Amino acid sequence: MKLYIANWKTYLNLNQEIALAKKFAYETNSANQVVICPSFVSLYPINEILKNSPIVLGAQNCAPITSGPLTGEVSAVSLSELDCKYCIIGHSERRQNFSESNDIILKKLELLSDQNITPILCIGESLIDHESNRILETLKYQLDIVEQVKKLKKLIIAYEPIWAIGTEVAAEPEYVEKIFSYIESLMLKTKSKISYTLVYGGSVNEHTAKELKKIGQLGGFLIGKASTDINKFLKIID
Ligand code: PGA
Numbered sequence: 225m226k227l228y229i230a231n232w233k234t235y236l237n238l239n240q241e242i243a244l245a246k247k248f249a250y251e252t253n254s255a256n257q258v259v260i261c262p263s264f265v266s267l268y269p270i271n272e273i274l275k276n277s278p279i280v281l282g283a284q285n286c287a288p289i290t291s292g293p294l295t296g297e298v299s300a301v302s303l304s305e306l307d308c309k310y311c312i313i314g315h316s317e318r319r320q321n322f323s324e325s326n327d328i329i330l331k332k333l334e335l336l337s338d339q340n341i342t343p344i345l346c347i348g349e350s351l352i353d354h355e356s357n358r359i360l361e362t363l364k365y366q367l368d369i370v371e372q373v374k375k376l377k378k379l380i381i382a383y384e385p386i387w388a389i390g391t392e393v394a395a396e397p398e399y400v401e402k403i404f405s406y407i408e409s410l411m412l413k414t415k416s417k418i419s420y421t422l423v424y425g426g427s428v429n430e431h432t433a434k435e436l437k438k439i440g441q442l443g444g445f446l447i448g449k450a451s452t453d454i455n456k457f458l459k460i461i462d
Pocket residue numbers: 231384388389390391425426427428446447448449450
């Protein structure tokens with residue numbers, strides 16, 4: 225059973241997200257675990273739509289505080305009240321466009337763990353890191369925060385090389401396998417007992433998924449653009 229996480233980003237408006245969630249609820253069976261991460265405004269109506277389906281709800285982000293003056297953010301407590309079981313954090317689009325630091329992401333990890341929401345921690349190297357051979361140190365830096373969260377029991381680690389996101393060119397399976405082995409070696413060194421699943425993200429679509437599924441340690445996919453089309457999404461699962 226693999227995990228298929230649909231990250232709808234800001235591709236759709238409210239009505240489009242609701243319509244798509246209905247298709248997901250109708251067309252997806254329970255052979256795999258599907259997680260839909262729509263925009264904040266859609267969480268409430270989509271939670272209602274998913275109530276009798278095997279699909280679970282996730283958020284794309286959460287506030288680094290529980291309550292306070294932080295305009296435009298949504299707390300992990302509210303996400304829990306909305307029945308979110310997962311939450312994406314540290315996505316490269318947030319690290320880059322909103323200058324999210326490791327310290328902020330650590331706060332989010334802590335607050336999500338307090339709410340029993342499984343964090344989907346995105347890590348991945350930029351093209352510059354990739355070309356200047358700084359891949360492993362970048363991943364280590366992004367993953368180091370995990371050990372600092374006392375209550376963290378379950379984690380999804382989404383390896384998303386930034387150069388592969390939204391490009392239609394996914395990383396080669398052999399390459400991802402090596403990176404996954406490196407992540408496993410880092411996780412082995414952590415003192416805390418965190419149960420984690422490795423997923424790959426970055427141009428997963430109906431064409432690239434078949435090869436990527438050969439990755440030995442693959443626990444699932446984090447899918448952006450292709451997850452906004454139900455037919456493409458179902459082909460990825462098949
Ligand atoms: P993509 O995005 O599938 O559109 O490349 C993946 C992601 O950013 O999570």
